[in-house]
Amino acid sequence: MVTCEAVGRTGHLVDERMGGRTVQRRELAPSLFRKKLTQEVQRKLQKALDFPAQRGELLRQLFTDVALEVDARAQERLYGSPQAADGVENCGFMTANGTFPRVCFYEVFAQHYAQVPEDGKEILPLFLQLWSQSFVSQIFALLFHRWLFEIPRQESEGSLRYSTAFVEGASNIFWIDLQSNVRRFYSMFNYTFEEVVLDNGRLSSFPIQARQDLLLLLSRYMLYYEPADRLRYYLKNFPKTGNVVLEPADMFVTELTDQVWSCGQLQVHD
Template sequence: MSEASSSSTHRGSAYLNALTQEIEKKLQRALASPSQRRNLLQELFADIALEVDDRARDIILSGEEGGICPAEDGIDSRLCFYDVLADHYVRIPESGQRILDLIVQLWSQLFVSHIFALLFHKWIFEVQLNNDEVLLRYSSALVQGATNVFWIDIQTNSRHFQSLFRYLLEEVALEPARLNKIPVQVQRDLFLVLSRFIFFYNSVDKLESFLKQFPVFPNAFLVGGSADFFVIEVADQLQKLKVEPVLLHYLSQIKVLQADWFMQGWN
């Protein structure tokens, strides 16, 4: 490694370590200050959801080897702090351990599942967790936190958390090796959540593969197959949508899907 490359790597690592320390400090303050806890956790969630500015992006991308890159999707090329940190905690798991310990102590608080999902959505599928109870707790919190942040995108008609959605869809739901790391009941919950938001995050092209990977549900003999579960979740989602542009987006995506299915049947 050249001296310049080594210097860039050190600079990037130092920046990520500093971010981690700031997260730890805010979690510690939240733990010590019950009256300020909700505000501190909300602020922390907002901080890690922010898009990385140009200066920070240069430091991070020049200092990380083989990992972090902005989304290649033309619709959303943003790089957020949670993208950066989620990759960092996979590469260096011990760097996120103190944050994880503090999150567990704050487990029942509002915004904690949001923070956990953003920071550790990759970590949970890449580390070895031998305690079934802990794995169930973490994976359930991941699904709950992901649901919460996806709804924030729905309510604001934005896609700040599109990279999280696409990771859970493309790298987990469609990848049995990762999917099978979490308990079956959480797998089912994950597929139901993804069903509700797949139109919103413009991932209809993955729908056929998604339906083929659907886990078996105990009540399938009453409801039907994967397509039936998917339709039920989408119908329920449509009833809950209050933001008109989002509702119109769903309807337009459904119309395109119907046209594609008609053409496939015709051919």
């Protein structure tokens, strides 16, 4: 297993072991620009709540906005140094071929709400009121996936509600990537794989059903986002728990078969 390096809050390099995958992160720098971005998200969610006739289009636009790539100038404003704009010290992930994808805005928001969780308190009630609307679970998954798994909460009911929304949103998001034959949302998949599902301490803090759903989600998209040679590592390190009915290999084959069937049905209709 390869040692990974991450930039901690102190600015020093911190060793982490994460499945043989080198991940280099840098903390977001304090900035008015970042504050304006979060305020804009809140404004659009509030507008979607206030104007039902425009709600669908407003939420679709917000989903599109947070999925956009961050240009080099904006990266420098967000991460506070020119080095952050070259992709090496940003919050992105190294891909299977050793390159760093450009950071997308959803990664910035996810990192922000994990660093400053109190900023999510005003936005989360808006999500709850819009829960049943199209694109809401996707937006929630993109913006709050790190907050969900890194910030402790006391109420188990809230954990189940949020984790259920995450699985629903992430499943739709990964399906969009699959249909489009792109990997724009790879970093969220990688985070779920390396830092949640393969972290027994973090995974065990969630309700049983949420754990089961996360394991199934990972199995479904594993071979799309990761090279085939990662499968052995995945099956070897897949968490074993008496609450999960299927063994890792059985779960993987079942979910992969279902996914292949779904793709086949899509091609037939096309």
